[in-house]
Amino acid sequence: MPGYVQVNSKVVQVPVAPGREVLARRGAMLAYTGQVTFRPVTAAQGIPGMLGRVVAGETVKQMVAEGSGQVFYGHLGLHLTVIDLTPGESLQVEADRLLCHDASLTSSVHFLGQQGGIRGAVRGAVSGQGLFTTQLAGDGSAVVLAHGGAIGLQVTPGRVVAVDPQAYVGHRGQLSVDVTAKVGWREAVGRGSGEAIQLRVQGQGVVYVQASEQKF
């Protein structure tokens, strides 16, 4: 979709028009020109909606920009990466790394954890052993946040990539992401106590990793 301009590594300029509304994280608007209004929305689809009472911190407050103009978005000076999706492709991004995206994209929430299902999600979210990701699909663009910028690592059959979950930004393509615990991993990712999880990415696609072992 024409329009998302990366002004610098930390700011994007997004056009807003009738029929082309933009969903963004609350507080991410830096400036705007034209006639644009902002309306808060609550993300109530998928697992977080159901777990809302259990996992209060997992839902990111969002707002929708409507009208006609250009909005400058940025957040805490974090680096931004614009990802353009094509129809038929889906992008999975860690839930609170999504800065903004075209409202026309379909979004659903997936939980990456050792146990599947709702109970797995609850246990995982409570114990910190999993990740909530937002899956976006359709024709449009999305902007993701990363501490220090993100690089894409190619994943090909036969070449598994292991990723520190705190550095995981997102992935696209035909990939399966398994969450496992590994001996010695705790040393590698520097966790003091508790079991540490590792993401093992296999298949064909790209996994995005940020330049920091601290999430933000």
Place this chain on the structure above:
Amino acid sequence: MDAPLSPVTLPVDDNINPYAFCVDLQGEWFLHKGKMIAYYGQMRFEALTVASVSALVAAHFSSPLYADDWVVATGVGKLVLGDRGFDINSYDLDDGNLTVRAANLLAFETRLELLQSIVPGFLTLLGTGKFLASSNGPVIFAEPPIRVDPEALVGWADCPSPSYHYDGHWMTQNLVGLLRGAIGIVSGEERQFDFTGAGTVLIQSSEKTMADPAALRMMEQQITALSQAEKVHLHRFLGTQLTQ
């Protein structure tokens, strides 16, 4: 490692990289405390409150509120400045005016005049000369008409001081937002600085602002003027803010 720089090869009054700047000191510069990271040559740094500061310097720095955070760098040599890893840019004013957030102003030539803006937290520079400002992320230049999140604003030149714009739509759609509007503002979507006229607006790449020590001093001054009942109310408000 790149070839090391020396006093001969360091840039003269220019950026070394986006986060560091080299001033070719030949005389005096006003400098924000703590921003020197290295220097070659002979230099002296004196606080503005020291008695030896000349009348000329005193006349050019009319802001007792901020004087505490500034020193005068005197000498000859190459002075390397950095500010917490923030982007640094130099600006040349040519018989111009620019108002910049106090926490973002790094250094300026003593021939420029500094005044305190009526917009809290901002300083106005007048005249001809060079100054340095830092920002969280690169500075974006834009022209009015534009509305800016107050926390993302770095400064403005030539155009009139901004006014507040309240997003009524935001407030009415959200009952909590309406209540908050009465108590205090939570995010930039509710209230922005509105710029009109001819000029340039400087925006930083983040809504995260740098701490301004003078803001606390200003508040302390204002608090002493409150009544007993108002102070009790403020004490309670502060309590809730600290637990968030």
Place this chain on the structure above:
Amino acid sequence: MARFRKNGSRIVEVDLAGESVKSLAGAMIAYEGEISFKKAGFGGGEGIRGAIKRKATGESLDLMECTGTGTVYFAHDATEIELVPLASETLQVESSSLLALDSGLKTNVTFTGLRGASAGQGLFTTTVSGNGVVAVLSDGPAISLEVAPQYPLVVDPDAYVASKGQLTQSFVTDVSWRSAIGKGSGEAFSLRFDGSGVVLIQPAER
């Protein structure tokens, strides 16, 4: 020897062919291939004696060793990285600025002289010597400044990252300088370098 390569300015990729690389514990963000991780002590290099030296001097360096075949990606807190090759040389470096180093390099703790009271910095510093590459952290792109007999250099200790060469370090503590220190910083002195060599600084204060 392991091959070090920067990917952008904040990630370093290290290719291992059955060898090891030491790094700051926890700094691995991803890897490919068969790599095993284990604690590598506190970087004293001399086993127990090294560990005791670190505990006694307050110089802390929590290292881990990565061994195997594949590629390991390191990063720390979105901080910029500078690769410093050493050819039978010694690099003096702030322990908090060390990210990764060839396992063949030796680390040690040395006495640098009286620095006076300051938060977090003692009388000792970490040295790395031998042949190999050191990945050094810098908050903002590092700047390397030359020191020569005709131009000594004065540096804010919170911006100092590393140095090498024939340098003597001394302390500048005159009263006028103290006024230039910001309210937030704890340093009431600066470092002066005389001699011949190179000093690496970062454009930020710790």
